[in-house]
Amino acid sequence: MGPNLISNYSEAAAMILFVIGFSNLLLQQNLIKKIIGLNVMDSAVYLFLTLKGYIRGRVAPIITDGVQSVESYVNPIPAGLVLTGIVVSVSVSALMLSLTVQLYKRFHTLNLDEISTRLRREEQ
Amino acid sequence: MDFIRNFPFFSIMLSMFSGIVTSMLPKRAAKWLNAVMISVVSVLSLILMIYLNRTGGHFIYLMGHFPAPYGNEIRAGVLEAMMAAFFSVIMLLSVLGGHKKLDEEVDEDRHNLYYILVDMMLSSLLALVYTNDLFTAYVFVEINTISACGMIMIRRTGKTYVAAVRYMIMSLVGSGLLLLGISMLYDITGHLLMSDIKRQITLIAASGRYHVPLQVTITLICVGLAIKSALFPFHAWLPDAYGYSTISSAAILSSLVSKGYIFLLIKIIYRVVGYDAFYMTGILNVFFVFGLTGMITGSIRAIRENDIRRMIAYSSIAQVGYIYMGFGLANQIGMEASIFQILAHGATKSLLFIAAIGLTDVSGFSRKFADLTGAGYRNRIAGIGFLVGSLSMVGVPMFSGFISKLLFAEAGILSEGKAIPTLVVLAISVILNAIYFMKTCIRIYTPANYMYYASDNLQFRNELLYGITMIGFIAVNLILGCLSQPFLDMIHAGLGTFS
Numbered sequence: 053m054g055p056n057l058i059s060n061y062s063e064a065a066a067m068i069l070f071v072i073g074f075s076n077l078l079l080q081q082n083l084i085k086k087i088i089g090l091n092v093m094d095s096a097v098y099l100f101l102t103l104k105g106y107i108r109g110r111v112a113p114i115i116t117d118g119v120q121s122v123e124s125y126v127n128p129i130p131a132g133l134v135l136t137g138i139v140v141s142v143s144v145s146a147l148m149l150s151l152t153v154q155l156y157k158r159f160h161t162l163n164l165d166e167i168s169t170r171l172r173r174e175e176q
Numbered sequence: 177m178d179f180i181r182n183f184p185f186f187s188i189m190l191s192m193f194s195g196i197v198t199s200m201l202p203k204r205a206a207k208w209l210n211a212v213m214i215s216v217v218s219v220l221s222l223i224l225m226i227y228l229n230r231t232g233g234h235f236i237y238l239m240g241h242f243p244a245p246y247g248n249e250i251r252a253g254v255l256e257a258m259m260a261a262f263f264s265v266i267m268l269l270s271v272l273g274g275h276k277k278l279d280e281e282v283d284e285d286r287h288n289l290y291y292i293l294v295d296m297m298l299s300s301l302l303a304l305v306y307t308n309d310l311f312t313a314y315v316f317v318e319i320n321t322i323s324a325c326g327m328i329m330i331r332r333t334g335k336t337y338v339a340a341v342r343y344m345i346m347s348l349v350g351s352g353l354l355l356l357g358i359s360m361l362y363d364i365t366g367h368l369l370m371s372d373i374k375r376q377i378t379l380i381a382a383s384g385r386y387h388v389p390l391q392v393t394i395t396l397i398c399v400g401l402a403i404k405s406a407l408f409p410f411h412a413w414l415p416d417a418y419g420y421s422t423i424s425s426a427a428i429l430s431s432l433v434s435k436g437y438i439f440l441l442i443k444i445i446y447r448v449v450g451y452d453a454f455y456m457t458g459i460l461n462v463f464f465v466f467g468l469t470g471m472i473t474g475s476i477r478a479i480r481e482n483d484i485r486r487m488i489a490y491s492s493i494a495q496v497g498y499i500y501m502g503f504g505l506a507n508q509i510g511m512e513a514s515i516f517q518i519l520a521h522g523a524t525k526s527l528l529f530i531a532a533i534g535l536t537d538v539s540g541f542s543r544k545f546a547d548l549t550g551a552g553y554r555n556r557i558a559g560i561g562f563l564v565g566s567l568s569m570v571g572v573p574m575f576s577g578f579i580s581k582l583l584f585a586e587a588g589i590l591s592e593g594k595a596i597p598t599l600v601v602l603a604i605s606v607i608l609n610a611i612y613f614m615k616t617c618i619r620i621y622t623p624a625n626y627m628y629y630a631s632d633n634l635q636f637r638n639e640l641l642y643g644i645t646m647i648g649f650i651a652v653n654l655i656l657g658c659l660s661q662p663f664l665d666m667i668h669a670g671l672g673t674f675s
Contacts, residue, residue: 070356077349086345093352097359104363133311133362137355140318144348147322151329151341158334164341171334 062103069096083152083162087145094141098134105130181235183224184252184306187217187260188299195295203287207275210291214268214298221261228254229666234673236308244369249308251370251447255515255670258663259305259439263432265652266522267298270431273530273645274424277537281331281422290330296323297428301436310358310448311368313440317354317404321347324433327425328417339416346413347404354400360393361448370447381453394449394457398441405437407463407500408470411493415477418489418529426485427529430492431522438499438518442511445503446674455506464504464594468601470497475608483543484536487612488528491569494605495521502584505591505598508671513583515667520568520576520656527649528565534558534642535620545616550624552617559620561646566613568653571606576656579664581606 057064073096076089105127113125152162159167194213198206228234234253241247271294282290300320307313321344329340362368364386365376380386403410418426445454454460474493481487495517502514532543538554539547552559568575581602588598656663 070352074349074352077345077352083341090348090352094355097352097355100356101359101362104359129368130362133359133368136311136315140315143322144318144344147325148341148344148348151325151337151344154329154332155337155341158337164338167338171338174334 063100066096066100066103069093069099072096081163081165083148083155083164086164087148087152090148091141091145094137098137101130101134101137105134180224180227181237181252183220184250184256184260184302185237185239187220187264188250188302188306190217190220191295191299191302195292195299198288198291198295201288203284206288206291210294211268211272213295214264214271217298217302218261218264218268221257221264224252225254225257225261225666228252228257229669232669244309244372248312249369250306251308252306253670253673254666255674256305258666258670259518260302262519262522263301263305263436264298266431266526267294267301267428269645269648269652270424270427270526270530272641273526273649274422274427274533276639276642277423277533283332286330290327293323293326293330294424294428297327297433301432304436304440308370308447309368310361310370310373310444313443314351314355314358317437317440318351320433320436321351321404324429327428328421330425331420331422333420335416335420339413339420342413343417346410350400350403350410352400353396353403357393357396357400360389360396364389364393370443373448374450377449377453381456390453391457394454395459397444398459398463401437401441401444402463402466402500405434405441406493406496408466408473408493408497411470411474411496414493415486415489418492419483419486423529423533426489427526430489430529431526434492434496435518435522438496438514442515443674446671451675460504460506462504463500464506467497467499467501467504468597470494471501471601471605472497472608475605475612479608479612481612482545484532484545484548484616485529485543487616488525488532491528491609491612492521492525494609495525495569498580498584498605501598501601502587505584505587505594507587507591508668509583509590510587511671512664512667513580513587515671516583516656516660516664517580519663520580523576523649523652523656524565524568527561527646527653528569530642530645530649531558531561531565534646535562545619548616548620549622550620552620553623557643557646561650562620563617564650564653566617568657569613570610574654574657576653576660578657579660583664 070093073089073093077086077093080086080089107126110124110126113128155167156162159170161167190213194209198209201209237250239248278290296319300316300323303316304313325340325344328343329336361373365373367373367376406414418430445451471494474490474497478487478490481490499514499517502510502517534555535548535551535558536543539551568577571577571581585599585602589595
């Protein structure tokens with residue numbers, strides 16, 4: 053396991069980032085911190101995908117200097133997936149932020165626990 | 177008949193484009209465009225289902241005539257067509273049944289937005305059902321989540337905002353895991369198309385390499401989808417989301433959204449990983465245990481609830497538990513029972529939600545059981561609807577719930593070593609279902625002082641459209657309960673083409 057971990061250190065970093073983002077999204081009480089966690093988590097997956105799509109010594113698949121050999125370029129699909137993923141994650145973050153704004157306007161706090169308590173108090 | 181092959185593509189595009197057009201229409205026109213669009217999609221899907229059932233095959237449709245990996249693929253078999261038809265029919269009934277309530281609860285200027293969300297939801301559900309590409313599935317899972325969240329928060333109250341934020345957080349956790357799983361699967365196999373991934377996985381499994389990464393990947397995908405479909409113990413977001421959103425949203429969320437994810441999981445089990453490789457991971461046993469626990473806990477929470485909408489919501493947790501238990505039985509009948517349960521629960525739960533709103537509206541808008549006394553007399557069609565839904569949930573013959581429970585019992589007996597827990601928990605769960613649903617039925621048919629509520633808003637009483645949707649729901653339930661064999665044959669044939 054040790055040598056593998058060292059040679060794949062960038063993937064390991066992506067996974068550590070994923071766990072950091074994931075636990076922030078789940079455990080933080082502050083809504084903004086949750087959204088930051090969400091973005092860290094998504095970016096970690098994109099980092100992972102990008103790493104998997106990159107081959108050292110090759111360039112993006114745009115023909116330069118007439119070189120047409122497949123061996124000179126990387127597969128464009130992982131990068132395409134990352135772009136699609138970024139679009140998705142931006143829209144989800146926007147939705148979460150707009151929800152946060154609405155909640156803050158109504159309850160004047162960003163703490164989800166506090167919001168639940170105030171909601172319960174309103175009901176009674 | 178080649179033209180019929182375009183129908184899945186037409187259905188998805190039709191719902192997407194009607195969403196775009198809706199944004200420019202006046203409110204009334206938006207409502208009718210929405211109803212017409214969902215009806216057209218239902219008819220197209222039904223024609224496709226009948227066609228595929230007759231010819232007994234399935235087909236791959238190349239989007240834009242580009243082969244993968246440049247283009248995208250749609251795969252349609254009889255099971256997919258049946259699911260698409262079912263989803264669109266239930267969505268039509270749910271939207272029509274709750275439109276009066278939408279007028280009351282949602283601001284005038286946001287009605288078009290609601291119909292856009294419904295269109296977006298339908299297109300994403302259809303795409304999840306038909307797609308043959310794993311990354312497309314992920315994108316539509318997110319679109320589904322966004323539209324579901326919008327449908328919850330369209331009613332602007334503090335409770336719905338909190339419910340929406342909780343729903344979003346759990347859903348995003350689920351999609352994060354799903355995305356990571358898909359990325360790792362792409363890394364291991366080098367493909368995104370379901371059939372290509374399966375071919376590679378078979379080779380990898382035969383070579384004995386990558387055992388651990390494959391196991392981790394499959395686990396990530398399963399946990400992600402289980403969170404999104406509210407399998408116990410990931411159900412915490414569910415009661416508020418179903419309980420406080422506007423009624424059409426609650427009906428659509430409970431009967432369609434979670435089922436879309438479960439159908440995607442079925443596709444992943446059969447068409448991406450392959451049943452044998454999936455069986456080897458042992459996740460089916462985990463599903464079995466969580467399914468059984470969910471069946472009991474969901475029902476117990478429902479019994480303790482004093483709010484009719486939340487009671488129905490908790491019952492959903494138990495019903496989702498049934499579906500995962502069916503997966504866990506690890507035989508063909510169990511899987512077929514689970515798919516039938518998707519249909520039975522979808523038809524019944526939306527009926528119960530729409531009926532419940534008819535009952536609460538003639539009881540001074542109260543959802544408490546004490547106030548619902550005699551509501552079945554004040555709104556007869558809603559009372560009958562609730563009764564039919566309850567009988568189906570409990571598993572009385574002639575209704576859809578009976579068939580699925582019968583199939584679960586049969587699958588349980590045939591499974592190795594799981595027969596006793598399955599039958600015992602099934603029996604306990606039926607008794608618990610009977611306790612809370614029959615309690616409600618007795619309550620709504622206990623005569624109360626009618627005059628007490630005479631001043632209340634009785635608009636649903638004479639509402640023709642509401643009555644028609646109730647009759648539609650009851651008909652779907654009776655058709656599934658009394659004429660189940662053709663559906664079971666189609667499920668069997670569809671699963672056969674999956675593997």
